[in-house]
Amino acid sequence: MPELPEVETTRRGIEGVLLQQRVLYLIVRERRLRWPVPDNLEQQLEGQKVLSVRRRAKYILIELETGCLIWHLGMSGSISVVDENAPLKKHDHIDLVLQSGKAIRFNDPRRFGCLLWSQEDVQKHTLLATLGPEPLEDGFDGDYLYRKSRGRKRALKNFIMDQKIVVGVGNIYASEALFGAGILPGQAAARVSKRQYQALVEHIKRVLAEAITQGGTTLKDFQQVDGKPGYFKQRLMVYGRAGQVCEQCDATILKKVIGQRASFYCPVCQQ
DNA sequence: CCCGATTCCTGTAGGC
DNA sequence: TGCCTACAGGAATCGG
Numbered sequence: 001m002p003e004l005p006e007v008e009t010t011r012r013g014i015e016g017v018l019l020q021q022r023v024l025y026l027i028v029r030e031r032r033l034r035w036p037v038p039d040n041l042e043q044q045l046e047g048q049k050v051l052s053v054r055r056r057a058k059y060i061l062i063e064l065e066t067g068c069l070i071w072h073l074g075m076s077g078s079i080s081v082v083d084e085n086a087p088l089k090k091h092d093h094i095d096l097v098l099q100s101g102k103a104i105r106f107n108d109p110r111r112f113g114c115l116l117w118s119q120e121d122v123q124k125h126t127l128l129a130t131l132g133p134e135p136l137e138d139g140f141d142g143d144y145l146y147r148k149s150r151g152r153k154r155a156l157k158n159f160i161m162d163q164k165i166v167v168g169v170g171n172i173y174a175s176e177a178l179f180g181a182g183i184l185p186g187q188a189a190a191r192v193s194k195r196q197y198q199a200l201v202e203h204i205k206r207v208l209a210e211a212i213t214q215g216g217t218t219l220k221d222f223q224q225v226d227g228k229p230g231y232f233k234q235r236l237m238v239y240g241r242a243g244q245v246c247e248q249c250d251a252t253i254l255k256k257v258i259g260q261r262a263s264f265y266c267p268v269c270q271q
Numbered sequence: 272c273c274c275g276a277t278t279c280c281t282g283t284a285g286g287c
Numbered sequence: 288t289g290c291c292t293a294c295a296g297g298a299a300t301c302g303g
Contacts, residue, residue, distance in 0.1 A: 274302105275301105275303090276300105276302090276303100278301100281295105282295095283294090284293090284295105285291105285292090285293085285294105286290105287290090
């Protein structure tokens, strides 16, 4: 569920709390995430000042004096800002406690998230090294997607969810952007025209930017750092709307599994 | 290289 | 009511 808008919403929510603050201590209650939390991370972080809070793809990067935290929310993770002694809820796995008395608290029922530590150039970390361009930056355009798609037979929706092609687009926003661009999700990537890719890129940018302004999409687990849901769910045109009437015509929204993922589309608006 | 299938884990909805 | 199964986001990894 956390895709680019949810991760960016989280980053914005924690940035002000973290910047220039020193880490009092780190508490790890559950190390068994997607990858184990490094053994000595508690000692590594103690007393360090936070220099920056950035995002790359769906990763939050917290730069400290001697290294950089790599934080991923996985499928069900969320981060909240709490007082250091706030009561614990189920699946509150990690607290990053600051000198201010505030803490960054990570909750992740499915434990597909991760918290890693890099002391080299973080962009060269194996998880980040092969990532594609950021969708909201200028380097991501219709020409780029068109070029990358030549010879690719896989479904267009899988293609744009591939983090090596472009980052940040997950299952929800892929369906939404394809609806906006009027292209069927199961279409082979190589069969999509340059003009269609230009429309698709425009809609990917638009849907992601709009979702950020709404604080992301909450289906179930995701929440903003203050505990409020993301409000973009109210703007979804096709995702989760199988059997309902299309917002743009009188057809019924369909659901189809593509690449082991539920995909939603309008059979009339999308060709 | 490319791509589909599998896998990690837990909560919950739906069927009987 | 209770039990069981299917399914849900992300993405690394494996194997064809």
